[in-house]
Every structure is written in structure tokens, then in C-alpha cells.
Amino acid sequence: MGLDMYLTARKPVYSYMMGEEKYAELSTEVRKLVPLAKESWQFRGFTFNAMYWRKANQIHKWFVDNVQKGVDDCGSYYVSKEELEMLVTLCERVLAHPELAPKFLPSQSGFFFGSTDYDEYYFQDLKDTVAGLKPLLSDEMFKEFDFEYQSSW
Numbered sequence: 001m002g003l004d005m006y007l008t009a010r011k012p013v014y015s016y017m018m019g020e021e022k023y024a025e026l027s028t029e030v031r032k033l034v035p036l037a038k039e040s041w042q043f044r045g046f047t048f049n050a051m052y053w054r055k056a057n058q059i060h061k062w063f064v065d066n067v068q069k070g071v072d073d074c075g076s077y078y079v080s081k082e083e084l085e086m087l088v089t090l091c092e093r094v095l096a097h098p099e100l101a102p103k104f105l106p107s108q109s110g111f112f113f114g115s116t117d118y119d120e121y122y123f124q125d126l127k128d129t130v131a132g133l134k135p136l137l138s139d140e141m142f143k144e145f146d147f148e149y150q151s152s153w
Contacts (some may be wrong), residue, residue: 003057
């Protein structure tokens with residue numbers, strides 16, 4: 001049990017994007033990978049976990065405050081690339097000036113949310129966030145992807 005956090009990347013794919021023939025081939029290959037898929041099912045895109053955090057309550061609090069409008073309900077929320085860039089910038093700023101942690105990325109207590117101390121684990125979560133998001137945001141391939149944040153606790 002505890003706070004699990006997921007950033008999902010999604011890219012829709014439709015026949016007009018790649019041509020009918022290629023789309024039909026791709027849909028056929030995808031159906032082979034999904035044993036219960038029916039012939040009528042159509043492939044609609046790619047989805048994968050772009051980032052995972054565990055008990056990084058300061059990151060979760062940032063998403064709740066800045067993306068979820070203060071609602072902490074384990075729902076799935078769209079996150080813009082600009083919001084992700086803002087999170088990276090804040091993480092880098094706090095890593096450069098640790099005394100700013102309580103002001104810019106405060107920890108949050110909660111049901112099995114982990115420690116609220118500003119210790120090595122807190123700062124490792126920030127380093128992991130920068131290491132995971134920065135390459136993702138700078139990669140041309142992800143310009144057409146949408147991102148969603150969801151937590152579970």
C-alpha cells in the first residue's frame with residue numbers, strides 16, 4: 001500500500017495519419033498481440049507509462065495543486081507539456097537551492113504517502129523526476145503525445 005503515481009503518454013493513430021493500407025497492417029498486427037481482440041476492433045494509438053513515482057508526495061502535491069485544481073481523487077488528469085516543463089524547472093531550482101524545498105515543492109502527509117522529511121529520499125525523487133521528464137520533453141517524437149497523471153493510494 002502507498003502512494004503510487006503514474007504519468008501516461010498517449011498518441012492517437014488514425015488511418016488518415018498513415019494511409020489506409022499501413023493502418024490496416026498495423027491494426028492486424030496489434031490484434032495478433034491481443035488474444036481477445038475482435039476483428040471489428042480498431043487500433044487507436046499508443047499508450048505507455050512515461051514515468052512512475054512511489055511515495056513522492058511532494059511531486060504528487062504539485063500535480064494536485066497545479067493540474068488537478070486541488071482535487072485529490074485518484075482520477076486521471078491531462079497534463080500539458082508546459083506544466084511538465086514547469087515541474088522540471090521547479091525540481092532543478094530546489095535541487096540547486098535545497099532551502100527552497102518547503103516553499104516551492106513542499107512535502108505532504110497522507111495515507112501511506114511516505115516521509116515528509118526533506119532528506120536524501122526527498123531530493124532523490126526530484127533528481128528522478130528531472131532525469132525522467134527532461135529527455136521526454138526534449139525528444140521530438142513526443143511532441144504529438146498527450147500526457148495524463150494519475151495516482152493511487
